[in-house]
Amino acid sequence: MAPTTSLAAKDPEERRRRILAAAVEVLKEKGFAGARIADIAAMAGTSPALVVYHFTTLDGALAEALGSVEDDFYVDWERALPPRASAVERLRVLGELGCDTGPAVGNWALWMEVWVRALRDGQARALRRALDARWRALLREVVDAGVADGTFTCADPQATVVRLAALMDGLAVQVSLRDPDVPEDQMTRLWLESAAVELGIASRRLVTTRRRTTRRRTSAR
Amino acid sequence: MAPTTSLAAKDPEERRRRILAAAVEVLKEKGFAGARIADIAAMAGTSPALVVYHFTTLDGALAEALGSVEDDFYVDWERALPPRASAVERLRVLGELGCDTGPAVGNWALWMEVWVRALRDGQARALRRALDARWRALLREVVDAGVADGTFTCADPQATVVRLAALMDGLAVQVSLRDPDVPEDQMTRLWLESAAVELGIASRRLVTTRRRTTRRRTSAR
């Protein structure tokens, strides 16, 4: 719970951004239920009143924090997906991108929080809808490309995409909850194997056995 | 000769059970974050103080409520699974049992609440672990039986079971959140199709097209 930086930012804009980042951090650490104005202020190194000054309300701050997370996701996807690679390669990247559970109480945990909040809150539901739709569209694109050039075989792409997306959600739950049957480093393999079966290719073509040296991404999914 | 049940509502035991049931109901309606002692008392038709009298604390009441839900799950599984049916038939039953999302804000929503709580709370984590382990054991049993008698083909039963269980979790999220891409009545089909692929049988043997008129079960998963 250390403040992100002790250096005082004179620029109001910068200050606001820091509070927003602090809100995201608090959300990941304590969840919606446990997030307090005081926590955000402490994390950002300012007073609770300033949080309210900039966001008028706690819910407002949390909502905007979620929005910023959404943007980060998009940027991440954009950056990670090589546009001209083969369908197999892009599928592998999608798997690795989505299966990254992030550091400590990570991004997937935040995602789960959003699900539960979405049960009752319309805005959270909308956010999830948007991000999920975009994720599935990405997956669909890759599947269609692979089917078009003959590397994939898939009778019902719509169903396949839905299943693969849902499987990733489900696996993420197990990993986030430290399920001994689903160790973090197996998640990618499990998902890619399913993808291989769904798309009628040898899983050997997707699952690399090489030990991972990849840098951890800042955001998953 | 006054029967012990003559004063049902007055019987302390019965009263306690009602409060417990009310706690479960409130949990489903409002979630962990929104559950108040006053809500439980109102739902049970008593005073808040009585809730505390019986359970000493709100968290205690909610914890015991979860325990009772766990018991109900087990009873439900026991009742639904025909012990002497074929592996295919039992697999179908498992699919239908797990994919039942229950009425309104249903049982899967409660399950999702438990996941999020389990991120920080040890008891919730233990509960999930226990229920999940038992569910997977059930699935594993059926898979092994099918493999033994030659109806299923499965290279890695462990991985298959993990994937099928995770897929069910993931699909349940979509359905609980009313995702337009995953209508409730398609969940069972999607899951059974995946099971068919995983186990190397024709999905036609699992997925029945007959419209279901079956009575809704009281608990899913």
Next chain:
DNA sequence: CCGTATCCTGAATGGTTGTTCAGGATTACC
């Protein structure tokens, strides 16, 4: 410089809610 708008803060304020408490009602047991 000076005045004004913006930015920021510590100290109230007020509402919500878990929990305690003192005692009334009911039951169990002799």
Next chain:
DNA sequence: GGTAATCCTGAACAACCATTCAGGATACGG
């Protein structure tokens, strides 16, 4: 039928926290 244990309740109590407020500091245009 009387007494002690159990069950139950309304009315405080106290903690916690979002939000308000009055005013201090700071930037900024003129």
